[in-house]
Amino acid sequence: MNVPLHVRIQKRLAVPRWIELSTAIFSLLLALAVIAVLFRALGVNPIVAYRKIFRGAFGSLYGLSETTVKAIPLILAGVGLCVAFQARVYNIGAEGQLLIGAICATGLALAFPDLPAWLLLPGMFFVGFVGGALWASVPALLKARFHVDEVLSSLMMVYIASELVNYLVYGPWKGLSEMGFPYTDKFSPSAQLPRLFRTRIHYPTLILGLVLAALAYVLIHRTKWGFEIRVTGENPEAARYAGMNYLKTVLLVMLLSGGLAGLAGVGEVAGIHYRLRYPQGVSPGYGFTAVIVAWLAHLNPLAVIVTALLIGGLLVGGDAIQVALGLPVATIHLFNGVILLFVLGGELFTRYRIRLEWRRE
Amino acid sequence: MTNQPGQDSAVEMRGIVKRFPGVLANDDISFEALTGEVHALLGENGAGKTTLMNILYGIYHPDEGDIYIRGQRVTIRSPRDAIDLGIGMVHQQYRLVPTHSVAENVVLGLPGNLLFPGRAARRKLEEFSEKYGLSVDPEARVWQLSAGEQQRVEIVKALYRGAGILILDEPTSMLTPGEIDDLLSIVRRMAADGHTIIFITHKLDEVLDISDRVTVLRQGKVVATQETARTDKPSLARLMVGREVLFRLEKKPPTVGQSVLQVKGLHALNDRALPAVKNVSFDVSAGEILGIAGVAGNGQRELVEALVGLRQSTKGQVLVGEKDVTNQPPRTLIEQGICYVPGERLVGLVPGLSVAENLILKDYCDAPFAQGAFLNYAAINAHADRLVTQYSVTAPSRETPVRLLSGGNIQRVILARETYQAPTLLIAAHPTSGLDVGATESIRQLLLEQRDQGTAVLVVSEDLEEVMQLSDRIAVMFEGEIMGIVPAEEADLEIIGMMMAGAHRTPTPEAA
Numbered sequence: 001m002n003v004p005l006h007v008r009i010q011k012r013l014a015v016p017r018w019i020e021l022s023t024a025i026f027s028l029l030l031a032l033a034v035i036a037v038l039f040r041a042l043g044v045n046p047i048v049a050y051r052k053i054f055r056g057a058f059g060s061l062y063g064l065s066e067t068t069v070k071a072i073p074l075i076l077a078g079v080g081l082c083v084a085f086q087a088r089v090y091n092i093g094a095e096g097q098l099l100i101g102a103i104c105a106t107g108l109a110l111a112f113p114d115l116p117a118w119l120l121l122p123g124m125f126f127v128g129f130v131g132g133a134l135w136a137s138v139p140a141l142l143k144a145r146f147h148v149d150e151v152l153s154s155l156m157m158v159y160i161a162s163e164l165v166n167y168l169v170y171g172p173w174k175g176l177s178e179m180g181f182p183y184t185d186k187f188s189p190s191a192q193l194p195r196l197f198r199t200r201i202h203y204p205t206l207i208l209g210l211v212l213a214a215l216a217y218v219l220i221h222r223t224k225w226g227f228e229i230r231v232t233g234e235n236p237e238a239a240r241y242a243g244m245n246y247l248k249t250v251l252l253v254m255l256l257s258g259g260l261a262g263l264a265g266v267g268e269v270a271g272i273h274y275r276l277r278y279p280q281g282v283s284p285g286y287g288f289t290a291v292i293v294a295w296l297a298h299l300n301p302l303a304v305i306v307t308a309l310l311i312g313g314l315l316v317g318g319d320a321i322q323v324a325l326g327l328p329v330a331t332i333h334l335f336n337g338v339i340l341l342f343v344l345g346g347e348l349f350t351r352y353r354i355r356l357e358w359r360r361e
Numbered sequence: 362m363t364n365q366p367g368q369d370s371a372v373e374m375r376g377i378v379k380r381f382p383g384v385l386a387n388d389d390i391s392f393e394a395l396t397g398e399v400h401a402l403l404g405e406n407g408a409g410k411t412t413l414m415n416i417l418y419g420i421y422h423p424d425e426g427d428i429y430i431r432g433q434r435v436t437i438r439s440p441r442d443a444i445d446l447g448i449g450m451v452h453q454q455y456r457l458v459p460t461h462s463v464a465e466n467v468v469l470g471l472p473g474n475l476l477f478p479g480r481a482a483r484r485k486l487e488e489f490s491e492k493y494g495l496s497v498d499p500e501a502r503v504w505q506l507s508a509g510e511q512q513r514v515e516i517v518k519a520l521y522r523g524a525g526i527l528i529l530d531e532p533t534s535m536l537t538p539g540e541i542d543d544l545l546s547i548v549r550r551m552a553a554d555g556h557t558i559i560f561i562t563h564k565l566d567e568v569l570d571i572s573d574r575v576t577v578l579r580q581g582k583v584v585a586t587q588e589t590a591r592t593d594k595p596s597l598a599r600l601m602v603g604r605e606v607l608f609r610l611e612k613k614p615p616t617v618g619q620s621v622l623q624v625k626g627l628h629a630l631n632d633r634a635l636p637a638v639k640n641v642s643f644d645v646s647a648g649e650i651l652g653i654a655g656v657a658g659n660g661q662r663e664l665v666e667a668l669v670g671l672r673q674s675t676k677g678q679v680l681v682g683e684k685d686v687t688n689q690p691p692r693t694l695i696e697q698g699i700c701y702v703p704g705e706r707l708v709g710l711v712p713g714l715s716v717a718e719n720l721i722l723k724d725y726c727d728a729p730f731a732q733g734a735f736l737n738y739a740a741i742n743a744h745a746d747r748l749v750t751q752y753s754v755t756a757p758s759r760e761t762p763v764r765l766l767s768g769g770n771i772q773r774v775i776l777a778r779e780t781y782q783a784p785t786l787l788i789a790a791h792p793t794s795g796l797d798v799g800a801t802e803s804i805r806q807l808l809l810e811q812r813d814q815g816t817a818v819l820v821v822s823e824d825l826e827e828v829m830q831l832s833d834r835i836a837v838m839f840e841g842e843i844m845g846i847v848p849a850e851e852a853d854l855e856i857i858g859m860m861m862a863g864a865h866r867t868p869t870p871e872a873a
Contacts, residue, residue, distance in 0.1 A: 243692030
C-alpha cells in the first residue's frame with residue numbers, strides 16, 4: 001500500500017442544527033471562493049467585485065429596498081417549493097406558474113380597469129393563485145396517474161407559459177400606447193399595488209409572502225396534511241400502507257406551490273411593471289432561483305425569508321457589478337449555478353461524517 | 362465428501378473489528394477458509410456474517426484487523442480490489458440489470474468489451490455451464506429468469522471475473538427445494554475444481570449437507586470453528602443460539618370464535634403481471650392463528666398485499682365479518698379493524714420521523730391525535746409514552762427518529778401501533794425475520810397474546826419453525842396455491858415439507 005491516508009465516510013445518526021447551519025454557510029463561502037477565481041480570470045479583482053456586490057445589495061437604503069423587491073417573488077415561490085419538495089414532488093416549473101399568475105392577473109386588470117382597488121387587487125391575486133395552481137396541476141396529475149416524471153413535465157410547461165406570454169404581448173394584448181414594445185397597456189391605478197415610500201417595495205405582496213411562509217411552516221409541522229406530506233416525502237410506500245391518498249397529496253403540494261408562484265407573478269405585474277411584458281421582462285428567472293432559495297433554506301419555509309433576501313441581494317449586487325465593472329449578464333447566472341452546486345454538494349457533509357485517517361503500516 | 366481440501370489457506374481474517382453506530386457488528390473475529398473447501402458461516406440474523414463477508418469483498422472497511430489472501434497480507438478497499446484478488450460474492454439481493462441479457466450482465470463493467478458481449482464471453486459461458494452444471498441461456502433477458510437462474514448468472518459473473526474464492530450470502534433463501542439441490546451440486550463441483558466456497562447461512566441442514574468446515578458466529582463473535590463431520594445439528598444449534606433451542610412457547614388451547622376473515626377463490630397478479638395468487642381460499646376465526654408456510658416467492662407477498670388493499674385482486678372475494686371488502690383501499694380496511702405488520706419493516710415506518718409520529722401513522726386523522734386540521738402533539742406524546750412503556754420499546758426518547766432503533770424495537774413500535782386497539786384481524790408477515798432470539802421470543806409472545814384476546818391472526822412466514830410454533834392451523838402455499846390446510850397438532854413436518862415443494866396436496870373441505 002503506497003498511500004496510508006484513508007478517507008472514511010460514515011453516515012451521521014442525527015444531524016445537529018449547528019452542522020446544518022455551518023455547512024450551509026461554508027458551502028456558500030466555498031462557492032464565493034470558486035467564483036472569485038472566475039472573477040480573476042475575467043481580469044477583475046474579486047475583492048473589489050464582492051465589495052461592490054455587498055455595497056450594491058446591502059450598503060444603502062436603495063440597495064436594501066431593491067434587495068427586498070427581488071426577495072418578494074423569491075419568498076412566495078420559494079415557500080411553495082418547500083412544501084412540494086417536502087413531499088419529494090420536484091416542481092421545477094415555478095417560473096411557468098409565475099408567468100401564468102401574471103397573465104391571469106393582467107387579464108383581470110385589463111378587463112375590469114374601473115373596479116375599485118380593494119376589489120380588483122385581491123381579485124388579481126386570487127386569479128393569479130388559481131392560474132398558477134391549475135398550471136401546476138397538469139404535471140401533478142400526470143405524475144400521480146401515469147408516473148410521468150414531474151421534473152420534466154413541469155419544466156416543459158415553463159416554455160409553454162413563456163410562449164403564451166410572448167403571444168399575448170406581441171398579439172392580442174399588445175398595448176396601443178406602448179409604441180411597439182411587447183408590453184400590454186399600463187394598468188389602471190386601481191390595479192396597481194401601493195409601494196413603500198419612494199421604493200419599489202410593493203408591501204402588500206411582501207406581507208402576503210411573510211404570512212404565507214408562517215402558514216406553510218404550520219401546515220408542514222402542525223397539521224394532518226403536513227403529516228401526510230412528510231410521510232409521503234420520506235416513504236411513499238408507508239404512506240400508501242397507512243391509507244394516505246398519494247394523488248391527493250401530490251395534487252395538494254403542486255397546487256400550493258403553483259399557486260404561490262402565481263402570486264409572485266401577480267406581485268411583479270401589479271407591483272413593479274404595472275403591465276405584462278415579454279417573459280424575461282416579467283421575471284428574470286425568479287421561479288428557477290426560488291429552487292436555490294428553497295434548498296438553501298433546507299426546505300424550511302421560515303428560513304426561506306432569510307435565504308430569499310440573501311439571494312435577492314446577490315441579484316441586486318450582480319446588477320451593480322454589471323454596471324460598474326462591465327461584466328456580462330451571464331456572470332450572475334454563473335454565480336447562482338455555482339452556489340446551487342455547492343449547497344447541494346454540502347448536503348453530503350450534513351448527512352455523512354467524513355474523516356481523514358493516517359494508517360500505520 | 363470425496364474431495365480432500367488442501368491445507369493451503371485461501372482466506373484468513375485476523376482480529377476483525379467492525380463497529381456501526383451503536384452496534385459492534387464484528388468483535389475481534391478470526392476466520393480462515395482453506396483452498397478447495399466449502400466453509401459454512403453459520404449464525405443467526407444479525408450475528409455479523411454478512412458484515413464480515415462484506416469486509417472481505419471490500420464493501421466495508423474493518424476498523425481493526427488484517428486480511429490475508431493466499432498467505433499475502435492485503436488491503437481491500439473496494440469490490441474492485443476484491444475481484445482483482447480473485448474474490449467473488451453473490452449477494453442475497455442479486456445485482457443484475459433486468460432488461461439486459463445474461464451475457465451482457467456477465468461482461469458488464471469489464472474492460473475490453475466495447476462491442477459487448479464478445480464471442481469469447483459466450484464461449485466461456487458455455488464452458489462454465491458444462492463444467493459445473495451452471496446452465497443458463499446467454500441470450501435470455503434477466504427479468505425472464507427465475508430466482509435460481511438469476512443466481513446462476515451471478516455465480517457465472519463471479520467465475521468469469523476469475524473468482525477462486527466465492528462468497529455465497531444466504532444462497533438458498535429465495536430458492537425452491539429443487540433449485541436448492543441444483544445449487545448444492547454446483548457448489549460441490551466448484552469446490553472439487555479447487556474453488557474455495559464461503560457459504561453464509563442460518564440453516565443447520567444446509568451446513569451439514571454441504572460444508573467441510575463450519576464457523577459459527579454469535580453476536581459478532583466467533584463461537585466455534587469445527588469440522589462438519591464431527592458435529593451435529595443439536596450442538597450447532599446450541600452454538601448458534603447460545604442455549605438449548607427448540608423451546609416451546611407457552612400456548613394455551615385456542616378459544617375459537619366466529620369467522621372473521623373469509624377468502625374465497627382469490628386471484629392476484631405479481632408486479633410482472635403474471636399470476637401469483639391462484640384460487641386461494643381459507644378463513645381465519647377470532648381467537649386463532651392461521652399460519653401460512655411456504656418458500657419465499659410463492660405468492661405469499663401478493664396474497665397479503667391483496668388482503669390489506671395494497672394490491673388489486675383479479676378474481677375472488679375477501680370478506681371481513683359479513684362485509685365484502687374485496688379490492689377496497691387501505692383506508693377502508695384499516696377502518697374495518699384490519700391491522701397489518703408488513704414483512705419489510707420499512708413499508709410500515711417512516712425512518713426519519715419520530716417514534717411518537719410513527720405510532721400515529723395510521724390514526725393521525727382521528728381524535729384525539731387530530732383536532733380539525735391540526736395535530737394535537739400533547740395527545741400524540743402521551744400516547745407515545747403509554748405505548749413505549751406498555752410494549753417495552755427501548756428508545757432514547759419518543760422524539761428519536763425510528764431509523765436509530767434496533768430491529769427488535771422497530772418491530773415493537775409497529776406491533777404497538779397495530780395491536781393497541783385490539784384489532785379484529787391482525788396480519789403479520791415475517792414478524793421475526795432479522796431479529797435476535799430474545800426479540801423473536803417476545804414478538805411471538807405478543808402475537809399469542811393477541812390471539813388469546815380474541816383477535817383473528819394470520820401469520821405468513823418462511824420460517825417453518827415459527828409457523829409450527831405459533832399456528833393453530835397451518836396452510837402451505839406453493840406457486841400461488843394453497844396446497845392444504847392442516848391443524849397444527851396433526852402437522853407432520855415431512856408432509857408439510859412436501860407440500861412446500863409442491864409434491865403433496867392435502868384436500869381441505871373449504872377448497873371445494
